[in-house]
Amino acid sequence: MSDKEYHVVDVDLTEAEELKPDVHLEVAGVKLDLPNLNNAELPIELVQAILLVKSKPMLSDEETTACVSTFLAYFQTMQPNFWNVLRKTKRPMAYLTATIKAWAEESGLDPKAFTSPTSGTTIARH
Secondary structure, three states: OOOOOOOOOOOOOOOOOOOOOOEEEEEOOEEEEEOOOOOOOOOHHHHHHHHHHHHOOOOOHHHHHHHHHHHHHHHHHHOHHHHHHHHHOOOHHHHHHHHHHHHHHHOOOOOOOEEOOOOOOEEOOO
């Protein structure tokens, strides 16, 4: 028996911002239909990484690794066909980094320093 009183949280979605179009990429022969990373309906799996990217002008190596890991986990779970292709490429980190860069750019984000230590590919803020 609980005497706790809970406050009901109501969300007013009538004034929600207009959604931006999805992003469509083709990487290593796989067509990806991805949510726009700059939307209010960002997949919950990516919220922490996108908030981190938006919060700093430049990410540390540790923060970059954490963000790339988040995207890799997203692809493994939500885009298994792409994940399987990544696993079979000779340079999966190069493909992963290039995909994240293209996804961010096509979403209208200015992605900072996603760097893959093994690929040498950098995404820098302009």
